[in-house]
Amino acid sequence: MEKELQSIVARIEPADSHWEKLAWERLRSQIRPRGSLGRLEEMAARLGAIFRSVSPSVSRKIIFTMAGDHGVAEEGVSAYPQEVTAQMVxxxxxxxxxxxILADHVGAEVRVVDLGVASDLPEDWAVIRRKIGKGTRNITKGPAMERHEAVRGLVEGARLVMDAVQDEGFHLVGTGDMGIGNTTPSTAIVATLTGKPVKDLTGRGTGIDDAAWNRKVRAVERALAVNRPNAADPVDVLAKVGGYEIAGLAGAVLGAAAVRTPVVCDGFIATAGALIACQLAPFAKDYLFVSHRSQEVGHGAMIELLGLSPLLDLSMRLGEGTGAALAISLVEASARVLRDIKTFEEAGVTDTGR
Incomplete structure (x- = not known):
């Protein structure tokens, strides 16, 4: 699968600056004061560059919620037991x-993917089955997974998105997660890639108390000391301190970029996946929208490293794809701004140049 991953990464090109310029020209010619729609205009111009069009449509929307369990949960880093992952699926x-509820509100389909749930899910559950393993290994004792498993997770995530776009006609992708304990590997990822102290990046996850927070900090510090992930090799980081669902989330970003489709990542865990993707393929960032600023303290370091501003700041920290669902409505609104607001010339309105 290494070759397939390399092929996907090789397909990722920068968004088209010529079409971004054309989008800005249209936005600045619309019947309103220039710049009056603020960041919606920035989003609209980015969509123009992604779709190579000044009349983009993002009416068909899909959110992939990637699920997986984590061996590090046995260190007492979460407020919930591991069986909750399957129950939430x-x-x-x-x-x-x-x-x-939130996806339905914005008209997006939700698909749930089992990349590494610890239990065997019943055959009659309508889950997408891409299980790589029954939960990762405990990262405080050794690597989360083998390198070939990390690559497989990346490829599986990319395939899902590419198929949804190319075969089913979806225009906009969101990513979300489910996995008890997954803020711990996400913290390990951002600590590796930024070099910042673990305690400054470690949050409360599902609402842990001080004792559990201290265990979590120690668990991440041990994971980094034991595994020594190579920050210059994102697949190594993913394999040593990541998660199966995080691999799928990273792959989803790669897949979206490979087929020139905007992708909205959720919060802390989904952004950890996006970081891995953008380390592998820097131009993938051109297709990425960060949905919201998570309450997880390490999320600020993630978005700083990405160089992208979140679309929302609602004090959320749930995951599942909830932030992506809400932000998808803004991305869709920005597409309509670019496409549907008339220009001064089209509407016959006097333009004062302001």
Whole structure:
């Protein structure tokens, strides 16, 4: 699968600056004061560059919620037991959870992917089955997974998105996660890539108390000391301190960029995946929108490293793809701004040049 991953990365080109210029020309000619729609205009111009069009459509939207378990959960780093991962997958499939309600609100389909849930999910569950292993190994004792497993997770995530776009006609992708304990490997990833102290990047996850927070900090510090992930090799970082669902999330960003499709990542865990993707393929960032600023303290370091501004700041820290769902509505609005607002010439309105 290394060759397939290399092929996907090789397909990723920069968004088209010529079409971005054309988008800005249209935006500045519309019947309103120039710049009056603020960041919606910036998003619209980015969509113009991505789609190579001044009339983009993002009406078909899909969110992939990637699920996986983590061996490091045995270190007592979460407020919830590991079996909650599978239980929440069931809730997603039944349409009961936060992601289902918010995705329905914005007209997005939700697909749940098992990349590494620890238990065997029943055959009658309508989950996308891409299981690489039954949870990662405990990163405080050794690597989370083998390198070939990390590569497989990247490729699986990319395939899912590329197929959805090319075969089913989706225009906009969101990414979300489910996995008890997954803020711990996400913290290890951002600590590796930024070099910042672990304690400055470690948050409360599902709402852990001080004792659990201290265990979490120590777990991440041990994971980095034991595994010594190579910050210059994102696949090594993913394999040593990542997660199966984080691999899928990273692959989803790569897949979207490879087929010139905007992708909206959720919060802390999904952004960890986006970081891995953008380290592998820097131009992938041209297709990426960070949905919101997570309450997880390490998220600020992630978005600083990416150099992207979150679209929302709502004090959220849930995951699942909930932030992506809300931000998708803004991306869709920005597409309509570019496409549907008339220009002064089209509307016959006097332009004062302001």
């Amino acid at each position: 069931f809730s997603f499939l039944k349409g009961w959870a936060s992601i289902n």
